[in-house]
Amino acid sequence: MDIILPGSTIGIIGGGQLGRMMAVAAKEMGYQVAVLDPTPNSPTGQLADVEIVAPYDDLEAAKQLADVSDVVTYEFENVDYDVLTWLEDNANLPQGSELIQVTQDRANEKIAIEKSGAAFVPYHLVNSYDELKQAIDRIGIPSVLKTRTGGYDGKGQVMVKSQSDIQEAAKLLEQGPCILEKFIDFDKEISVIVNRNGKGETKTFPVGENIHHEHILLQTIVPARVELSINERAQHIAIDLAESLDMVGTLGVEMFLTKEGHIYLNELAPRPHNSGHYTLNACETTQFQQHVRAICQWPLGSTELQTPVVMMNILGEHVDKVVANIPNFRSGHLHLYGKNGVKPKRKVGHINVTGSELVTILDHITSLNVWHM
Ligand code: ADP
Ligand code: MG
Known part of the structure; x- marks a missing residue:
């Protein structure tokens, strides 16, 4: 694959914040940006050179995006299947369609994790009330029922803590096929962002330690407060996955770490990840620059951490x-x-x-009195 040179246009499907930060990186590197999003003036649309306003499943709009773009990428995993396969056959989509097909459906995701050799959270597929009861008998309680597709920020999932939660949980089946997962009593949640270009070069960013509040990511602490051996293992798991998937682009890998030192893979995201936003001010290359490098077939940049950093998400109630x-x-x-x-x-x-030590950074954040943890 040849390098896509600056001056070319990168087309992004999805106009949210991930697309916006991709667009900033792309513009810094001399590219033009086109975006497809159903809403005018989206976070990415505000910065893009070309804004196509249409539903995500509008094939004509996707063709229009491909027409103005030298390379097409996406900022979210729920790209419409017909649009995706059309782009794969008729446009330059270096990430291909397989990575999205894997990460769109939690069942495919589990198979891909198993294939890479990593440990996954025990699960059972559930399509009906009876199957839910059987799955609970096998997996046990507590467990979590999740929709196989479309979930994010804890949406589309219900905890099953006792038999009396089954009725309530079964309502989730109205949204489509589900998966029941064992609830992992983790010590920490950690994540690794891994990138791979079309030449097979792979690089990981430093491990992030993630703290969620009501299933939404609130804080990422880097360096993660884990042993060196865990750090190395987590990065190896991410690299093995990227290679096993033969992927191009970016993969966010979410993991659970138990007190005994076991690492279970939770979720995969085929795009820059919220837990990698710290790279914008703390790494030699940001995850968005790395994404642009990967899809434009540049050599990948150094991911070295230059300073301790804590990322805090700003939700509507914090602004x-x-x-x-x-x-x-x-x-x-x-x-x-x-x-x-x-x-x-x-x-x-x-x-x-950022700061010279995590403890002082964390104290400073507490003193701001914005987030209540
Ligand atoms: P999404 O991020 O798409 O909403 P996740 O599967 O990552 O979905 O779940 C969101 C959060 O819910 C996780 O980061 C974790 O805090 C919690 N969670 C999800 N599944 C489990 C599980 N099997 N065991 C323990 N906690 C879980
Ligand atoms: Mg998640």
Whole structure:
């Protein structure tokens, strides 16, 4: 595969914050950007050179995007199947369609994880009320029922803590086929972002330690407070996955770490990941620059960590307090996504706080009194 040179146009399917940060990286590197999103003036649309406003499953719009683009990528995994296969056959989609097919469906994801040799969370596929009862008998309680497709930020999942939760959980089946997973009593959640280009070169970013609140990522701490051997194992798992999938682009790999030192793979995301936003102010290359490098067939950049960093997500309910705190942000690097409509629980930005030591960074964040953990 030849290098796609600056001056060419990168077409992005999806106009959210991930597309916006990809677009910033692409523009810095001299590319033009086109975006396809159903909403005008989306976070990415605000910065793009070409904005195509149409539903994601509009094949004509996808053709229009392909017409103006030298390379096409996506910022989310729920790309319409017909659009995806059309692009694979008729446009330049270096990431291909397989990675999306794997990550769109939690059942395919489990098979891919198993194939790579990594440990996955025990599960059972569930299509009916009876199958749910059988699955609970096999997997045990507590467990988590999740829709196989379409879930994000904890949406599309229900905890099953006792037999009396079954009725309530079964309602999730109305949304489509589900998967029941054993609940892992993890010590920590960690993640690794891995990139691979078309020449098979692979690189990982430093492991992130992730803290969720009500199933939404709130904080990523880097370096993760884990043993060196865990660090190395987590990065190896991500590289093995990238190679086993023969992927091009970016993969966010979410993992559970238990007290005994077992690592279970939770989820895969075929795109830059929220837990990699810290790279914007703490790594030699950011995850968005790395994504552009990977899809444009550049050599991958150094992922070296240059400073300890803590990323805090800014949800709708945090934004006023964050803005009021700007005078205190000497080492706080603010990123706001330009979202139209600030709602509670909606991700509207993040801040990366850097410093010489994690403890002082964490104390500083506590003193801002924005996030209640
Ligand atoms: P999504 O991020 O798409 O909403 P996840 O499967 O990553 O879905 O679940 C969101 C969060 O819910 C996880 O980061 C974790 O905190 C919790 N969770 C999900 N599945 C399990 C599980 N099997 N055991 C323990 N916690 C879980
Ligand atoms: Mg997740």
